[in-house]
Amino acid sequence: MTQQIKLIYVDxxxxxxxxDYLYDFRKDDIIIVYNEIQFDSSSRNYESLLTDSRVLESDIIVIDSKLFENEYAESGSKFTGQEFKLVLRILNPFIKVIVITQNRDLANYGVxxxxxxSKGNASQDNANDFYNKSLKPTIEEAIKEIVEMRRIGEELELNKGAYDGSLIVEKTQNLLNKITSYRELTDEKIDELIDIIKKEVLENRDE
Structure with missing residues (x-):
């Protein structure tokens, strides 16, 4: 069955x-739907990004580490890609975030x-060769994990009788189907929900 993956670039x-690289990205048996967001720190802050429907409905997000143009940007807009990745993981752990940067000192952050x-070799072919070595395998691994989670979600739905009396199936399906909102971050039970999902669903990959 052909799967659809929504890929978005934020910078x-x-x-x-x-x-151009992301727009032309292809994967066998996968339909890639590409979109992009230009983050304007003069008019947007982290909350506006986390409430953007394009973000919440995406499967994979490629985001720049530095989302503000200069040091004088409003403090609420000084939002790094690493911070976004952490916060979004709490909101929906099934959305994959890939952080990219020109800063060579962020390897320890998984960036x-x-x-x-700026090195005089800024051709599309050179860029494609560069991204094929690092970004491509990362995106492909993210796609693989997303497809795996969808299959597990289907099994979970078929086996929902085993979770009778629990909201785990409904909540998990909502997350997989991107039915979520930023306000859930203030829900007292969000941490408990994420722990349950990790324990009862994600760990099944190792069995």
């Missing part, structure tokens, strides 16, 4: 070479390097 300054366009 304060959209990189045309990365835009991938962005193609350097």
């Amino acid at each position: 304060d300054k959209l990189d045309p070479l990365l835009v 991938l390097n962005k193609f350097a366009t």
